[in-house]
Amino acid sequence: MAKLTGIYKDKKTGKWYYSVSLGFDTITGKRIRKVRRGFNSQKEAYEAKTTELKIAQDMGQITNSGLDYDSYMEKLFLPDYKSGVQITTYEARLPVFKKLINQFGKKKIDNISNIDIQIWKNSLTEKFSQNYARMV
Numbered sequence: 001m002a003k004l005t006g007i008y009k010d011k012k013t014g015k016w017y018y019s020v021s022l023g024f025d026t027i028t029g030k031r032i033r034k035v036r037r038g039f040n041s042q043k044e045a046y047e048a049k050t051t052e053l054k055i056a057q058d059m060g061q062i063t064n065s066g067l068d069y070d071s072y073m074e075k076l077f078l079p080d081y082k083s084g085v086q087i088t089t090y091e092a093r094l095p096v097f098k099k100l101i102n103q104f105g106k107k108k109i110d111n112i113s114n115i116d117i118q119i120w121k122n123s124l125t126e127k128f129s130q131n132y133a134r135m136v
Contacts, residue, residue, distance in 0.1 A: 006084075007045045016042050018049035021080045022056045031080070069112065070105035073097060096136050 007018050017037035024031055034052055039045035078097065082090045103120050104112055124133035 004042060004046050006049055007042055009042070010037065015039060016045040018045045018052075019084075020049050020052055021076075022053075023076060067109050068105065069107055069109055070101050072109055073101050073105075099136060
């Protein structure tokens with residue numbers, strides 16, 4: 001299985017675990033991070049992480065209403081991503097994130113549809129090589 005974001009293997013135990021950010025506490029301003037360990041496979045950890053995100057969204061911990069894509073990227077995603085990767089990786093990916101922000105920045109997250117994303121993906125393959133478009 002390919003490397004999945006937020007899924008890691010514990011080198012000591014050989015078990016899999018996930019780490020997921022659920023945004024920021026509105027009162028304290030601290031990041032809400034959940035880590036669960038002890039999964040026998042990468043797939044189990046991924047499924048548990050997905051379930052954790054779904055539950056958090058259903059409970060209203062994660063809400064997209066009124067948040068535009070630019071704000072989401074700048075305030076939530078990029079700081080979290082930067083803290084989880086080496087600085088060289090972050091700097092290498094930043095131009096790609098800027099392309100996403102330029103494309104979807106002013107749109108509310110709730111209003112970005114699968115069709116919008118597909119149209120943008122198709123436009124990338126017209127402008128760039130297939131490998132670069134796939135990476136973006």
